[in-house]
Amino acid sequence: MLTLLLRNSVVCIRQANCANVGGAIRQFRITIRQEAQLPNLSPYDINLILRENEYIQTFSEDDSIVRSYESNQLSSNKPCEDSRTEATFLHKNGFICGIFDGHGGPACSQVISKRLLRYVAAGVIDRGTLNEIIAKDYNSQSFLRCHNDKADFVSEIKNIYENSFREYVKTISGQTAQDVAFEISNAFMRLDDDLSKEALKHTNMRTMSVAMSGAVACVAHIDQLNLHVASTGDCGAVLGIQCPETGQWQSKKLNNEHNADNLKEVQRILEEHPKEEHDTAIRNERLLGQLAPLRALGDFRYKWSNEVMDKYVVPTFGEHAVPPHYYTPPYLTALPEVQHHVLHPNDKFLVIASDGLWDFLTPSQVVGLVGEHLNSKKVLEPMKLPPGDVTLLEVSKLLAERKAGRARKPLDQNSATHLIRNALGGTDYGIEHSKIAYYLSLPQDVVRLYRDDITITVIYFNTEYITKLNENT
Structure with a gap:
């Protein structure tokens, strides 16, 4: 032992x-x-920790597909390697958000969280509007209004990133627009290519640290009834659907994880390399025996040629930075899988989250918890009777539902916080305070063995507007 x-x-x-x-x-x-007793966290202490990073944004416009969204983040790593961004479009009625789970440090996830959605935004708006924007004095901030965005790049790096963005916009403005899925994929790949060029051209530790670290991404783009989810790596997206007759909740996954559990993904990688590498390309369920996600942005030590590695990576980071059995790169791609879903009135919310949540809860459990949370919040609103004549039996049923809802009233107003609380403390008998306290008290040098960073965004749809759009189609 x-x-x-x-x-x-x-x-x-x-x-x-x-x-x-x-x-x-x-x-x-x-x-x-x-060997030593963990800190004794009170319910008040736990609430402070769980609610530290929560955020709620509501949209009052009647023609907004998104009624509101709620987000939260609980770190395990110090600093946290997860990032998130949510934004509305400035030149069309649309919403976009993303979860970015970093590895090898937070640099890559932090950078792409502030850049990728803008690349996507420039690609998916119609070319006429794009050319009107670039005819004026524009920059990367000219396409989206980001919410809860409190940080910006230092001037040196910001100028590099702005120049790359302008080159990207110049390129696509002269191209014929493609379908949304293509434009989103193109934005992923172009940003990844820009990260590589920036690291090799501006050889400083800031750009190189972004290139040597990596991040997986899950991005949701909503334009009227069209929902596109683009995923690279192992974040997750699940749709919450409510049956109008029974009120029961159903989950629908909108992405595939790119890891060794995905046999199609494993087969794809093996087919891209010689048979002699089939025992080394994926070992111990990891790319080259090292990297768990099989698609990611950044991570250029799994993408660059051997010549580039010898010239730029080895002198700075040493021979150990080159993965073992690195014969026929690239082994890694940033290309996302994009799924399209047409929204219907039964679609009530979308949850996207880093794998720290999915380590604890299944998609159906997540949808059930958010659905329960949504139902319980409704009973706190003033009671509204349905239109037309209402029988006493119907009123009695509504009152019984409100009474049951009050009994299930959650501790948290924010549904993302509700999910984190249930992930850490959920049992067959409800929330166990001591279980949450244990997870939140683990020392920094062992906490990563028990839980990963958790980042969640819950997007609630405007059912009335979706119904109206469906009636008009």
Whole structure:
């Protein structure tokens, strides 16, 4: 038995008795024995932690497809490697948002969270409007109104990024517009290419740190009844659908995870490389035995040629920065899968989140929790009787539903916070305070073994407007 001493805890690792399959798989059982008592967090302390980063944005316009959205973030890594962005279009009636889960540091996720949606926005607006915008004095801020955006790039980096964006806009303005899925994919790939060029042209640690770290992304673009979800990596998006007859909730996944559990994705990578590399391209369920997501932005040490690696990476980061068995790059792509869904009145909300949430909850559980939260919030509003004649039995039923809803009233007004609370503390009998306190009290040097960064955005649709649009089509 191997014992590793960590702050406030001891980790005991025992190798389990199992067959050595191909010499590549070893199973371990990890148990933790606390040497010092964890901080005793009160319910008040827990609420402060869980609600620190929550945000709610409501849209009052009758012709807005999105009625509101709610977001929150709970970090595990220090600094947090997740980022998020939400925005409305300035030149059309539309909404766009994204979740970005970084790895190898926060640099890449922070940068693409502030750049990718603007690349997408420039690509999906009609070319006539685009040319009107660029005929004036424009920049990357001319396409979207970002909400809850409190930071900006330093001037040196900002100028580099603005120049790249202008070159991108100049390129697409002279091209014939394609369908939305193509334009979104093109924005992903162009930004990724710009990250590479910026790192190699402006050889400083800021641009290189973005290129050497990486991030997966899940972006939702909503234009009238058309919802497109573009995903690269292992974030997740799920639609909450309510049956009008029964009130029951149904979930619909709108993306595929790009990891070793996705056999089509594994097969794609193996087909892109010689047969001699089939045992090394993916090892231990990771790309080249190292990277869990099989698609990502950044991570250019899995994309650059050997010549570029020798010239730019090895002198700065050393030979160990080159992955083992790095024979026929690129091994990684930023190309997203894009799914299209036409919104109907039964579609009530969309949840996008980093994998820190999906490690705890299934898509159906997430939809059930948000649906329950939505129903409970409705009973806090003034009671409205349906139009026309109403029977006493119908009124009695409405009152019974409101009474039941009040009994299920959640602790959190924000549905993203509600999800985090249930992810960490949910049991078959309700929320367990001690369970949440345990997860929130783990020392920094072991917390990542138990939970990842969690970032969530819940988008609520305007049912009345969706109904109106469906009636007119």
